Amino acid sequence: MIDIKTIDFKKGDGLVPAIIQDAFSLKVLMLGYMNEEALEKTMTEKKVTFWSRTKNRLWTKGEASGNFLHLIDIKLDCDQDALLISVKPQGAVCHTGADTCWDESNTSKTAFIDQLRAVIKDRKNNPSDTSYTASLFKKGINKVAQKVGEEAVEIVIEAKDDNKELFMGEAADLLFHYLVLLEAKGYELDEVVDELIERHQK
Template identity: 45%
Template structure:
């Protein structure tokens, strides 16, 4: 976690801007401000606490709404006068009830995969008679693995004989079933991304 003494609060008259980002989807949720006391409270509590310029004081996000922001990481910029706060949100971040304060659009890009992963985790707790995902998970890892194999073949066939739309659709089915398989095995997309990141790092000189 960041050392508050390294930040330049003086440049912003005692405040530093904080870009709040969903740690899973990387979607920007809001822009807020912290003074030194709010930052200290955030670090101590593990929940985002800001300084409200309109209220003239500190407030912990979710005190009244319950829509809290659990801290995952906190990083300063190169000038030590701004922060990126990555969080696990509990409920909407915006007081208007939307996921983000920056419009109603959901996470885009790779963020959609993280959102799908969360949906799968939620459906896993549903009644198998009412949810295909729950039913598939209830059938066990072998059944899910079989579906991944089947979808992989369909992707390969679509790439050779199908249209672009066919290939995109089959690829979507494959990604969905692959995420279900990871869930059943107790893994997350982040585990896969970490493997890819490790492979991209330069090899140590030998």
């Protein structure tokens, strides 16, 4: 988390803009304003609180609707006068009932893949004896590739049945081990995406 003392509240007469972003989809959800008290309450209670310019008081998002914004992280911009706040939203964010204040859908969680990739990379660079992922890297590329093959066969088998729970479990296993394989090879998922983009443009 950030140090409140580093924030320049003076530029905005005691307020700084707070951009609210979904931590998993990276979708921008809303914009609010915080004074020092609102930020302190947000950091203490782990629920986003603003200074309401219309109510002229502290306002915790969701205090009436129950649609709270659960705090994940806070970043300060380069000018030290604006906040980027990552949250896990509980319900709709906009008072209109929309997912965002720009009436956009916020259903995708694919940005979580980048967080998972970062964890996998860390397990490779900073292995521990208790990490399953680190144990895969330790066994070498052949073992990692073998696991991808095994998971691919298992998802094909589950695809022939109608058990969604089992299929999703195998799908998650396959995706995870595929990401581990990419890291073991020293390749980035972005390179795969670039290949798909190039094919799409042809």
